Amino acid sequence: MANIREIRDRTESIKQILKITNAMYLISSSKLKKARKALESTEPYFYKLQDTIESVLEHTPHTEQQYFNRRSDIPSEKRKRGYIVITGDKGLCGSYNHNILKFAEQKLKEAPDIDNCYLFVMGQVGRMYFQKRIKSVDGEFLYTTQNPTLYRAGEIADMIIDKFSRGELDEVWLLYTDMVSSVLQETKSLQLLPFERRHFGKAKDGSIRKLPKASFVPSPEKVMEYLIPNYAKGIIYGAMVEAFCCEQQSRMTAMDSATNSAKDMIKDLSLLYNRARQASITQEITEVCSGANSLDNQE
Amino acid sequence: MAKTFYLEIVASDRIFFQGDVEHLVITAIDGLLGIMAGHEPLVTSLPTGELKYMVEGEWKYAAISEGFIQVMPDKAVILADSCELPEEIDIKRAEQAKERAEEKLRQKQSIREYYETQTALKRAMNRLKISQKNFR
Numbered sequence: 001m002a003n004i005r006e007i008r009d010r011t012e013s014i015k016q017i018l019k020i021t022n023a024m025y026l027i028s029s030s031k032l033k034k035a036r037k038a039l040e041s042t043e044p045y046f047y048k049l050q051d052t053i054e055s056v057l058e059h060t061p062h063t064e065q066q067y068f069n070r071r072s073d074i075p076s077e078k079r080k081r082g083y084i085v086i087t088g089d090k091g092l093c094g095s096y097n098h099n100i101l102k103f104a105e106q107k108l109k110e111a112p113d114i115d116n117c118y119l120f121v122m123g124q125v126g127r128m129y130f131q132k133r134i135k136s137v138d139g140e141f142l143y144t145t146q147n148p149t150l151y152r153a154g155e156i157a158d159m160i161i162d163k164f165s166r167g168e169l170d171e172v173w174l175l176y177t178d179m180v181s182s183v184l185q186e187t188k189s190l191q192l193l194p195f196e197r198r199h200f201g202k203a204k205d206g207s208i209r210k211l212p213k214a215s216f217v218p219s220p221e222k223v224m225e226y227l228i229p230n231y232a233k234g235i236i237y238g239a240m241v242e243a244f245c246c247e248q249q250s251r252m253t254a255m256d257s258a259t260n261s262a263k264d265m266i267k268d269l270s271l272l273y274n275r276a277r278q279a280s281i282t283q284e285i286t287e288v289c290s291g292a293n294s295l296d297n298q299e
Numbered sequence: 300m301a302k303t304f305y306l307e308i309v310a311s312d313r314i315f316f317q318g319d320v321e322h323l324v325i326t327a328i329d330g331l332l333g334i335m336a337g338h339e340p341l342v343t344s345l346p347t348g349e350l351k352y353m354v355e356g357e358w359k360y361a362a363i364s365e366g367f368i369q370v371m372p373d374k375a376v377i378l379a380d381s382c383e384l385p386e387e388i389d390i391k392r393a394e395q396a397k398e399r400a401e402e403k404l405r406q407k408q409s410i411r412e413y414y415e416t417q418t419a420l421k422r423a424m425n426r427l428k429i430s431q432k433n434f435r
Contacts, residue, residue, distance in 0.1 A: 041313045045378065048309045052369050052376055056342050150311055150380055158411070214340035214369070218329055226328070226344035227367050234378070237311060 004280065007273045011266055018262040024092065025255035032248035038148075039179065039245045046238030053231050056214070057195065067161075067228045068195050071170050077112040082160065082169040083119050084192070084236070086176040086243040087126030089144050093251035096177065096185070097125045100243075103187035104175050108134070118169060120160070122240070145247065148240035150233070157232040164193050176239040177246040185246045190239070192232055302336035305374040306352060308361075310382040315361070322353040323375065325368060334370055341370040345379065347421045349429055360385055362429040364422050388430040397423035 071079070085104045088097050104119075104126075111117050119137045121127045123145040130137045141159075143152060163169045172193040178186045216223045303319035323334040326348030334341075347364040366379025400420035408416065 038312075042311060044314050045309050045311045048307075048376065049378055052378060055371075056369055214342050214371075217327055217332065217341060217343040222328065223342055223344050223367070226346075227342075230344070230365060230367065230380075233380075234311065 004273065004276045007269055007276060011269045011273065014262050014265050014269070018259060018266070021255050021258040021262060025252060025259055028093075028248050028251040028255060032245070032252050035241070035245040035248050039241050042238055042241045045234065046241075049231060049234045049238070053227075056227070066165055067193060067224065070194050074170055077116070079116060079170045080168065081111055081117050082163065082172045083107060083117065084156070084160070084172065084174045085119060085121045085126050085130075086145060086174075086239060087121060087123035087129075088247045088251075089124045089146055091125055092254060093247055094254035096247055096250035097123075097129075099185070100175065100177050100187050101126060101129055103189075104130075107173070107175065107189065120156075122156075145240065145244055148237060148244055150237050153237035153240060154233045156236050157229055160192070161229055161232060169193070174236065174239055176243045179242050179246050179249065182249065185250065190235065192235060195228070301356075304334075304336040304338075306377070307374065308350075308377045308379070308382055311380050315379075315382040316352075318354065320352045320354055321356070324351045325363075325377075326350070334375065337372075338370050338375075340372060341368070343368055345377070347418065347425045349425070350377075350382070360429060360432060362388060362426050364425070365418075383426070383429075385430050385432060388426045390427065390430050393423045393426040393430070397427065 083104060085100065087100050091097060108114055108117055114134070115136065117134075117136060119130055119134060120141045121130055121137060122141075122143045127137065127142075143156065160169070160172055164172060171191070174190045174192050176188060176190075178188040180186050301321040303321050306316065306318065306320045306323060307314070308316040321335070325332050325334070325343075325345055327343045328346060332343070344367040345363060345365065350361045350363045351358050352361075353359070361382055361384055363377070363379045363382045366377060366382075368375060368377045397420060400416050400423060403416045404413070404420065
């Protein structure tokens with residue numbers, strides 16, 4: 001008899017959890033819809049910005065701009081590296097947080113000196129994770145990853161650029177999760193500062209291309225001074241939108257599979273329950289019958 | 300018909316405009332700048348301001364906040380934080396934003412806060428200016 005009650009209790013508790021996971025599934029799917037929309041409308045800007053900046057840099061005459069200063073006089077082990085890591089605010093989203101944290105961890109390992117690494121973690125989960133193990137987490141860097149806004153991205157960009165120009169950081173990397181397709185997510189790193197001129201004036205075969213020099217109004221320095229914070233803001237915003245969308249996507253998938261496996265378990269348990277119930281009824285009937293039989297025999 | 304060039308205006312939340320235009324007037328850091336087909340390659344940043352472009356002989360206005368423009372021989376690209384048509388501007392919201400910013404400016408602030416509020420005020424005033432232009 002105890003067995004039956006145990007099974008019933010367990011089924012009940014699974015049903016309760018099923019309700020929760022199902023609700024979370026619904027919430028994240030509606031949030032995902034919103035995030036997808038935001039992503040779709042931001043993506044053209046995000047890619048266009050990267051393309052345009054690249055081509056602008058190609059046409060830029062060489063300037064002594066601080067944002068291009070690679071500070072190559074500082075040896076590799078003394079360089080102060082800043083990492084902006086975008087994680088989720090909450091757990092229960094499959095391997096999303098795990099992947100980005102592992103990726104960040106690996107990046108930290110690659111760095112020659114971990115004490116010269118500075119972490120700027122967005123999202124509660126990542127902050128909790130790193131605060132315990134690494135000292136150089138900026139404690140005042142408190143930003144959520146929920147509903148990214150351009151304003152928040154601007155604040156972050158301002159702060160990072162400020163730190164860079166004061167020499168508190170020599171390199172800034174952005175680590176986030178990129179939504180390749182609705183089923184494929186990829187952790188990505190992007191160098192934010194200093195600006196790399198990868199293709200500057202060189203074609204693929206290595207010969208120097210003749211590029212028309214664009215004119216800058218009023219001057220290249222002035223324009224760059226304006227353009228680069230703007231670029232950083234755009235890039236951070238784009239990454240935030242991508243990451244938020246990924247988080248919702250993986251939470252939805254995780255909750256969907258949790259709901260499904262809860263349903264499976266309920267199915268199995270109800271089969272077990274029915275069997276146990278049947279067995280106990282059979283047993284009772286047998287007992288009654290044998291009791292009656294023994295009475296018959298006594299007479 | 301006047302010569303046209305391809306213009307793309309991409310705001311951070313949408314593609315605002317794509318197509319051939321005859322004439323484009325932007326507000327650059329130090330004043331208005333007109334661009335027509337065959338303009339020399341140019342890069343400049345755009346503060347919060349007004350933007351107008353001519354499509355088939357008709358001027359179209361838009362409010363733009365912080366961005367930059369790249370003019371290449373074959374096309375021009377404007378990338379901005381936001382870009383709105385006059386009729387899309389929510390006047391009430393802009394007015395409230397303006398009041399809020401003015402109120403904030405009266406109080407003591409750090410330098411950074413001061414700049415932030417000032418840009419917010421600029422955005423609001425720009426929106427109001429352009430929305431009024433539309434109804435005239």
